[in-house]
Amino acid sequence: MSNKIKFKIDGVTCEAEKGQYIVDAAWENGIYIPTLCNIPGIKPQGSCRICTVNINGRPMTACTTPLLDGMEIENDIPEIREIRKAIIESLFVEGNHFCPACEKSGNCMLQALAYRFQMMAPRFPYSFPVKGVDASHPKIIKDQNRCILCKRCIKSIKDEDGKSIFAFYGRGHKLRVHVDPELADKLTDELAQKAMDVCPVGSILVKEKGFDVPIGKRAYDNVPIGSDIEGNK
Amino acid sequence: MSKLVVATTSLAGCFGCHMSLLDIDERILDLIELVEFNKSPINDIKTFTKQCDIGLIEGGCCNSENIHVLKDFRKNCKILVSLGECAIMGGLPALRNGIPIEECLAEAYLDGPTVKGNIHKILPNDKELPMLLDKVYPCHEVVKIDYYLPGCPPRADLIWDVLVALVTGDEMKLPYEVVKFD
Ligand code: SF4
Numbered sequence: 151m152s153n154k155i156k157f158k159i160d161g162v163t164c165e166a167e168k169g170q171y172i173v174d175a176a177w178e179n180g181i182y183i184p185t186l187c188n189i190p191g192i193k194p195q196g197s198c199r200i201c202t203v204n205i206n207g208r209p210m211t212a213c214t215t216p217l218l219d220g221m222e223i224e225n226d227i228p229e230i231r232e233i234r235k236a237i238i239e240s241l242f243v244e245g246n247h248f249c250p251a252c253e254k255s256g257n258c259m260l261q262a263l264a265y266r267f268q269m270m271a272p273r274f275p276y277s278f279p280v281k282g283v284d285a286s287h288p289k290i291i292k293d294q295n296r297c298i299l300c301k302r303c304i305k306s307i308k309d310e311d312g313k314s315i316f317a318f319y320g321r322g323h324k325l326r327v328h329v330d331p332e333l334a335d336k337l338t339d340e341l342a343q344k345a346m347d348v349c350p351v352g353s354i355l356v357k358e359k360g361f362d363v364p365i366g367k368r369a370y371d372n373v374p375i376g377s378d379i380e381g382n383k
Numbered sequence: 384m385s386k387l388v389v390a391t392t393s394l395a396g397c398f399g400c401h402m403s404l405l406d407i408d409e410r411i412l413d414l415i416e417l418v419e420f421n422k423s424p425i426n427d428i429k430t431f432t433k434q435c436d437i438g439l440i441e442g443g444c445c446n447s448e449n450i451h452v453l454k455d456f457r458k459n460c461k462i463l464v465s466l467g468e469c470a471i472m473g474g475l476p477a478l479r480n481g482i483p484i485e486e487c488l489a490e491a492y493l494d495g496p497t498v499k500g501n502i503h504k505i506l507p508n509d510k511e512l513p514m515l516l517d518k519v520y521p522c523h524e525v526v527k528i529d530y531y532l533p534g535c536p537p538r539a540d541l542i543w544d545v546l547v548a549l550v551t552g553d554e555m556k557l558p559y560e561v562v563k564f565d
């Protein structure tokens with residue numbers, strides 16, 4: 151039995167299943183709400199806040215909020231765009247993002263969001279934190295300078311016993327995502343590639359690879375992130 | 384209408400942004416119809432000879448001379464544009480920002496694999512040399528910057544469009560394909 155209900159995004163009437171997460175419902179209706187820490191199909195956590203929307207007038211994360219009948223959602227409005235831009239800018243200054251020298255450049259979700267929201271220079275001062283690079287594992291490099299602590303790797307990259315290869319270590323501004331050295335020794339090529347792909351930025355890299363797609367042919371060179379979803383309309 | 388006056392400089396940059404400016408190819412002929420160049424490495428004018436309208440800044444600030452030049456540009460230009468990643472966020476020179484300055488100098492002049500013949504273990508210390516800053520600073524953390532053109536280097540088409548918009552007073556077009564960080 152279909153459980154379709156009606157709701158509104160920026161005044162446009164949409165239809166989706168009751169109880170679906172708002173992000174999924176919006177995407178199905180061809181409306182792009184940006185996400186960063188969220189992986190479709192895996193339990194959302196709402197940590198990066200980039201999907202913030204106004205729901206019945208209050209800012210909430212669209213990835214964790216279930217849809218209810220008659221919800222009025224504001225998404226592409228100046229106030230929300232500004233919140234999202236500020237989040238993107240803070241992520242840039244909290245790490246060390248040297249895009250011209252980054253293997254993920256052109257395929258990076260953070261960079262693509264900066265393009266979409268037209269970040270020219272962050273409003274916050276650069277902090278240039280000292281974070282380090284861990285290249286001690288046979289298959290992958292973990293560049294802490296680019297990690298946005300989104301947990302996507304922790305949630306989705308596991309060995310055959312279900313053990314996570316990546317884990318949080320430390321607290322506050324010292325929080326890092328570390329690699330389990332024993333599990334990393336046994337990492338298959340496929341899983342290493344999956345880890346690189348699931349990382350929205352260039353913090354997990356497969357060794358001896360990179361810059362294999364020329365500028366102009368990478369995922370976000372010619373069309374903004376979210377264009378595929380808006381094409382669903 | 385008198386021509387707008389443009390000045391340019393390269394601080395801690397590689398001159399790639401200036402190369403990209405020259406990459407506008409034959410439009411350079413149109414450009415000199417629209418603007419007049421003052422202090423710039425392109426014409427080798429070393430000091431400001433008049434008040435300028437637009438200053439294009441390539442590179443961030445890595446030493447005391449960069450700060451001096453940047454402040455001089457702010458004083459002498461109505462509009463300052465940060466041209467390229469180094470001006471905007473320090474760029475590759477800022478890779479040293481996580482390394483103590485003593486270590487950088489030791490690597491360059493004392494212990495590095497290419498160091499030969501520095502038998503007295505001297506670090507460059509002539510009074511004429513600019514002092515290195517503790518880290519490389521983005522230009523907008525030193526003076527007010529009015530516009531930013533990202534890219535490494537910024538695409539020639541972007542530089543051209545923005546210069547034309549500044550001259551004509553038209554709104555800047557920032558097409559998706561040309562505003563890039565690499
Ligand atoms: S991870 Fe993304 S934003 Fe960071 S340096 Fe690489 S391309 Fe740029």
Ligand code: SF4
Binds near residue numbers: 300351354
């Ligand atoms: S390594 Fe990548 S996927 Fe893992 S937390 Fe950092 S940014 Fe997210």
